Amino acid sequence: MNGSPKIVITGASGFIATNLRKHLSEKNVKLISISRNNFKEFRNEQKIISKNYDPNILLPKIKNSDALVHLIGIGKQSIKINYETVNVEFTNHILNLCKKSKIKKLIFASGLGVSDKTSLGYFISKYKAEKLITNSGLDYTIFRPSYIVGKNDLLTKYLKKQIxxxxxxxxxxxxxxxxxxxxxxxxxxxxxxxSDIKFKNKTIDLVGPNPLSFEKYVKLFSKGTNSKIRKISLEKYYHTAINNSKSDFGIDDLNILIGNFKGDHKKLQNISGLKCKSIIKLLESGSLF
Ligand SMILES: NC(=O)c1ccc[n+]([C@@H]2O[C@H](COP(=O)([O-])OP(=O)(O)OC[C@H]3O[C@@H](n4cnc5c(N)ncnc54)[C@H](OP(=O)(O)O)[C@@H]3O)[C@@H](O)[C@H]2O)c1
Structure with missing residues (x-):
C-alpha cells in the first residue's frame, strides 16, 4: 500500500463502523463509507447512500480501494428480515463487489463462539459468511468479537436505562x-x-484480557448508583424474547450471553502487539458509565 490507504466501510452508521470511521479519519485514511441512510461525514470521507448496495452506483466509486471493512450484520430476526439474507447473502454480495472493483482485502466481524459445531442460527449464518470469505480467494481478516463496549454500545445502553x-x-x-x-x-x-501482514488470512478472537461473570460486570458497572440487581429466571427472559422481536434481549442475545464463550486474547495480543485495556480497571474507574 503506497501513501494513504483508501478504505471502504459498509454498514457505516452502525456502532463499530461509526467509531472506526472516526478513528480512521483522524489517521488521515481516505474513507468511502456506505449506508442505507444519510449520516454525517468525517474529514477525508466520501459517503454513499444506497439501500441495496447497488453495483451500478458503488462500483465506479469504490474501484481500486485498498480494503473493505464489512460491518453489516443483524443479531435478531423478525418476519421482515432474517440471518440468511443479511448475514450470509449480503456478505456474498459484498464479496462480489470487492472482486469486481479489484479490492483485494476484506475485513469482517463475525462472532465469538462461531464454529463448525454450533447449533445457533445466528452463529450458523456467521459461519457460512466466514466460509464464503475464506473460500473467496481474497486476502481476509475475520474477527470474532465478544462484547465490544464503549459509549453507545447496546449493553451499556441497556444498563444505563435500567440504572x-x-x-x-x-x-x-x-x-x-x-x-x-x-x-x-x-x-x-x-x-x-x-495493512499488517500478520493479520493476513487469519481468523482471530476479538476479546479483552479479562473474562468475567456477567453478574460481576453489572455490579462493577453500577457501583455507586444505588441500583438494585435482580436475577430474573431465564424462562421469563426467553418467553419475552420468543414473543417479541423488539425485546431488550433477543433469543440469540440470550443464547450468546449464557453461552460462556471464552476467546484467545493471547493470540490477539501476539499478533497486534497491543496491550488492550483492562475492562475490569475501566469498570472500577467508572469510565464505562
Ligand atoms: N458490537 C458488538 O459487540 C459485536 C460483537 C460481535 C459481533 N459483532 C458484529 O459486528 C458487526 C457490526 O456490529 P455493530 O455492533 O456495529 O452493529 P450495528 O450497530 O447494529 O450495525 C450494523 C449495521 O449493519 C447495517 N445493516 C443492518 N441490517 C442491514 C440490511 N438489512 N441491509 C444493509 N445493511 C444493514 C446497518 O448499517 P446502516 O444503518 O448504516 O445501513 C447497521 O447499522 C455485525 O455484523 C455484528 O454481528 C458486533
Missing part, C-alpha cells in the same frame, strides 16, 4: 462469563489489520 430506574435485571444466575473488549482497542486493531 435510571434504580433496578437492574439480569437473566438467570449471571454466573456465565463474558470477555468484553473496549471499542478504542477494536478500532486500532482493525486499522492495523488493513
Amino acid at each position: 435510571k430506574n434504580k433496578q437492574i435485571s439480569i437473566p438467570g444466575s449471571g454466573k456465565y462469563s463474558i470477555q468484553p473488549i473496549h471499542i478504542s482497542d477494536v478500532v486500532q486493531i482493525i486499522f492495523q489489520s488493513i
